[in-house]
Amino acid sequence: MFQTIKSLFFVLLFLSTMVLAQTMESPKILTRQSGNVKKHWVEGSLASTQTIGCIPLAEAKNTFTPPDLYKGVEACVAQDNYNLAVRLFVLAGMYSWFDADRITDESAAQARTILITNTFAAMPEGKKAKFSEALDPLTKNPDPALVEKLCDEVEKVGAPNYYPSYMILHGIKAFTGNPHKEALIKDFGAATAWKSLQSEYLHCPD
Secondary structure, eight states: OHHHHHHHHHHHHHHHHHHHHHHOOOOOEEEEEETTEEEEEETTTTOOOOOOOSOOGGGOOTTOOHHHHHHHHHHHHHTTOHHHHHHHHHHHHHHHHHHHHHBSOGGGGGHHHHHHHHHHHTSOHHHHHHHHHHHGGGTTSOOHHHHHHHHHHHHHHOSOOSOOHHHHTTSTHHHHSOTTTTOBOTTOOHHHHHHHHHHHTSOOOO
16 A cells, blocks of 8 residues: 555656756856857756755755755755765765666766766865765675665655756756657656665665
């Protein structure tokens, strides 16, 4: 019964985001001149829309996008709270992979890498080292107990429940027309994709 309700939730989520995508207008292209270099970007690309600060996963919501979560990572690192920083980092990574899997413009998927690059670009080397050290027990040298605890926390937050505009607006289609038109893969298996990320990205136990 629970599995049926959960599957229905993913179907309703997909339909609601599809409707939203079809009704959104073409984005605004912005330009900035810096010396002899002219930069073009789309308004809303990689944009954070919610300020969440440094929070534990217990307070995270599945309406927080990766740009929001990476800002949370920055806030945690600034406070030297690397324990919370790595947890928000992992959730942001899962959400960005999920978004990359469900969009049709493959060029937009590079937003995943750029968000991470931007997060650490101005971070002092000492803080980067401490963050990496805090991440090791979850990735490089996994502690089964810590991984299982993180898996439980992520499961409680749940799969993304937002329209991935931040990523869609980062793709080539944003410069050539309306990127929101057919932006999401039709019949995308959201429940399966989320389960796969828990297994392959987080290495959660069955």
